[in-house]
Amino acid sequence: MDIALNEEQRMITETVRRFVRNEIRPLERDLDPDAVELPPGEADRLREIVRGMGLYNLDVPEEYGGPGMALTTRGLVAEEMAQHRAGLYLPCYGVFGSAGLVQLYSGNEAQKERYLLPMLRGEKKGFFGLTEPSGGADPARAIQTRAIRDGDDWVINGSKLFISGADRADFGLIFARTDPEKGRQGITCFIVDTDMPGFEVRRVVHTLRSGNYGTELSLDDLRVPHGNILGEEGKGFSLANTALTRQRIPYTAGCIGVAVAAQEMAIAYAQQRETFGAVLATRQAIQWMIVDNEIDIRTGRLLYLQAASKAEHGEPFRFEAAMAKLVGTEGAGRVVDRAIQIHGGIGVSKDLPLERWYRELRIRRIGEGPSEVQRIIMARDLLSVGSG
Ligand SMILES: Cc1cc2nc3c(=O)[nH]c(=O)nc-3n(C[C@H](O)[C@H](O)[C@H](O)COP(=O)(O)OP(=O)(O)OC[C@H]3O[C@@H](n4cnc5c(N)ncnc54)[C@H](O)[C@@H]3O)c2cc1C
Structure with a gap:
């Protein structure tokens, strides 16, 4: 590379x-x-x-x-x-x-015409509905939402949790179990319009994120035409998973960006803030925090670039994307934490962006596959075993 x-x-x-x-x-x-x-x-x-x-x-x-x-x-x-x-x-x-x-890029022409193109023109908003109250780290096993064929339609019953933006969406993707005997091969992705009878946003769930929130959805005898299956029946899980692996690269890079900005602030502050008769930058305890920040930033960056480079060359990159996501999100959290420490009280005030980054970065170790799941992905490759 x-x-x-x-x-x-x-x-x-x-x-x-x-x-x-x-x-x-x-x-x-x-x-x-x-x-x-x-x-x-x-x-x-x-x-x-x-x-x-x-x-x-x-x-x-x-x-x-x-x-x-x-x-x-x-x-x-x-x-x-x-x-x-x-x-x-x-x-x-x-x-x-x-x-x-x-x-949606895997959809047929009618689906692209109805959902993808209006979305690209900014006329429609969508949501991604995978996680359920029964769990999101291992959705292949946790999904309990059931879709049963009835003539030309499917009837969906179940619930979803933490679904971002569903209360403002015109449609969304719902992953439901269509064949309980087949495990991950029994999950299908349905495109669902939010004005269909049986679709309800039960409540909003506030999190550490500023302003934005997730939703809990209730799907109650939601009748969806067969033509609204996205991709193939039983292939919903791989449809979700392929995109999630790729998405881990810009997801990690965004965390590194925040860490870069926090490090710039920490360096500038350490160079001008005086305590006990000298600027903070002259203290070894502070210098080491700055150096550790730089190590976390550069390690995360190298790892996401390596994953991206492998993907571009058509090589398998699931392991590298998992490692980048794990190291980058956790490292960025540490960088912002140290930057706050260097700033003292002003670091936790809303006068500076550090407190928002600190809160929001915490979610990054959970969203898009928690740290433990990234380790499971890597362990599977290293040991050629299942996750148990
Ligand atoms: C702000 C926010 C926005 C979100 N937006 C969406 C969205 O738009 N669409 C969507 O579908 N989902 C969304 N999610 C859900 C997110 O993907 C899940 O929260 C995440 O996948 C973890 O699932 P869970 O919370 O059910 O944890 P669980 O699956 O219950 O796991 C609990 C904890 O145990 C750990 N764990 C699990 N298995 C193991 C194991 N074998 N060994 C060790 N540890 C393990 C997990 O890593 C996790 O930390 C969002 C979440 C948040 C917080």
Whole structure:
């Protein structure tokens, strides 16, 4: 793997870095520390700048009008985009556009016409419904939502938990068990419209994330046409899993971006804050924290780039993506924790972005496959055994 950035990557990352520093951070100075959106008019203005940079709809495949960005470059861009207060969960407040639910690219033409294309035009929103009250770390075993065929329809009963954005969505993907005898081969993905009778958002679940929340869904005799199966019957789990593995790369890169921004703040503060007659930067206890931060940042970055590089070369990258996700999310959490310690009291105040990063990074060790699951994935490969 060549770890030197090529000319195009250097140019793109510098462009995005300038955009974050010149356009996003100044706006955040006047926003509530827990803000989840930009002031009216600003999002449109910034979206036009991003279009001008040729970076709009980053994750959209070229045949649908996206820039067709390589995964390593996408990781580097994600690292830059996260470097502001809301950047972990709302990189640049969404002004770079969205590819929507990536599983929809596997849909048939009618499904793309009805769901994917309106989503890309910003006319429809979707949700991803895998996790259930019975568990999300091992969804292949935990899914209890049942879909039973009835003529040309399927009737779905069950519930889902922690589903982001379902209360604002027009449709979503529901993973349900269609053949209980077949384990993970018995799970099917259904596209469900949120106005179908039997679909209900039972409650919202608030978490450590600023503003955003998950939902609990109730599916009660929800009748879905057979044509709404996404992909093949019984192949829902692999549809979910393939995208999740790939998603771990920008997910990790965003954490590293936040860590980079926290480290910059820690260094600047250590160089100017005096205690006991000298600046903090002269104290070995502080120097070691700064060095440990740098080790966590560079280790996480190398690992996500390695995973991305393998994916780009068509090589298996599940192990590397799991390792990057585990090391990157945990390391970024430590970096922000140390940066807060170096800042003392101001570090935990809402005057600085550190407290939001600290809270939101904690979720990253659980979402998109918790740390334990990443270890299970790696152990399976190393030992050629099941997870027990
Ligand atoms: C803010 C937020 C947003 C989310 N958004 C979505 C969404 O949009 N769609 C969606 O489908 N899901 C979503 N999730 C759910 C998330 O994916 C799950 O929380 C996650 O997969 C873990 O599932 P669980 O919480 O049920 O934990 P469990 O499966 O109950 O596991 C509990 C703990 O035990 C650990 N564990 C499990 N098995 C083992 C083992 N064999 N050995 C050791 N430890 C083990 C797990 O790692 C975990 O830490 C979201 C969660 C959060 C917090």
